[in-house]
Amino acid sequence: MDASFPFHSRWLAAGFAWQDTIPEGSVALLLLLNGALEFGWMDGRRQQVGKSQVLWLNCGAGLPLTVNWPNPDGFEALLLQYPAAWVRNSLAALQKEMAPDLSALLLGPHPAHPAVVRALEAEDRAWAHGFMAPTLCSAARQLLEGSRMSEFFFRKVLTEARGEELFCTRTRRLALDRVAKVREALLADLEQPPDLAELARLCGCNPQYLSRTFAEAAGTTISLYLRRLRIERAAELLSSGRMNASEAALEVGYRSLSHFSQAFREEKGSPPSAWLRESASPSLHMTVRGKK
Structure with a gap:
């Protein structure tokens, strides 16, 4: 995104220059979709962030000394950067309600290792892959991405602030998890795919419920989804x-x-x-x- 815009985003591949990628004075969210990172801190501590995890990093409180890629093949991550001043102003009224480690990371007093790791929800993965809007003009894209980045930030923080998943968020996450399981099972054998009963058993629910929730989450039926996978x-x-x-x-x-x-x-x-x-x-x- 343009340097004058308050929020920044970019896809990262293995080997990126860490110090040049994440400037001081920002809060970064790194969504690890594939692969892993290993950080080395000043006191010698090592920290690994793996696939399907989200790294919250307060760059103003310090950056890791080293970054390594245990297996660079297939590494994929989306980096979201927010101005530290915007984060402080936005969250000032929520500090007492936030999870202690996230509150300390974002608002202080800062921990010795200014990084917090959380699980990457299935909903987050879907959001990341649908995040970019390459067909829009530059100005429209900046506005849309800035709005979506703000929405994502507050959704993650407010879920933390409640100390539990909102019911609608949890229901959506479970539905997306079932879609992922169905996709994996179908791709494993497109020639002779499992039937609805077997898919339901793999997902831990009854066939009728799977059919309904799959259609709601994926926007299509399982049979049409199978056809799409086969044709692709x-x-x-x-x-x-x-x-x-x-x-x-x-x-x-x-x-x-x-x-x-x-x-x-x-x-x-x-x-x-x-x-x-x-x-x-x-x-x-x-x-x-x-x-x-």
Whole structure:
């Protein structure tokens, strides 16, 4: 984001320069989506932050001396930066209600190691992946991202301040967890995926409840979600050139080429052969996708 804007955000890859990335005088939230970081503090203490964790860091109270990446492959993190003065002014009235470690980190007296780690909720992961708005102009994007960053910050802090999850937040989180479990189970065997009863058993609920809550959280039914996963996988196989349409159809569980072609058209807007031609022509592909 522009340097004149009060909030900043950026995606990080392994090997980023820590001291140059996070300036003093800011509060940083680091959402670890994949991979891990290991910090070294001045007194020799080591601290590791792993996948599916959120790191709160008060840069004004000090930064780690060293940062290492135990396994840099696939590292993915979203960094959110907030002005320390904005944080202090925004949270002054909430200090007595906040979790003690978070209150000390953000408002003082600062701890020896100015970092607090929390679990990354499934809702947070979904929020991070939907955060950026690349299609907007620069000014509109800054306004939207600043607003969303503020909303995220207060949602996390107020959940901490209550000492418990709000019921609606917990319900949403559990629903998103079930969506993730269903996705993982389906991707494990697209050719012969588990049926609804087995998916419900994996999610620890009854089939009817899973169907309803999945549709509410994912915005589609499990059967249509399975179709989407199958077609996305088939599209990867086709575009790689490793398989033709018949082979890709069998690979993802379609025994009928006509059924596969119909499903592909409904998901991609074109049958497999036409989609391949469109994919080979970026400008044409963009036009067709825009009409979809």
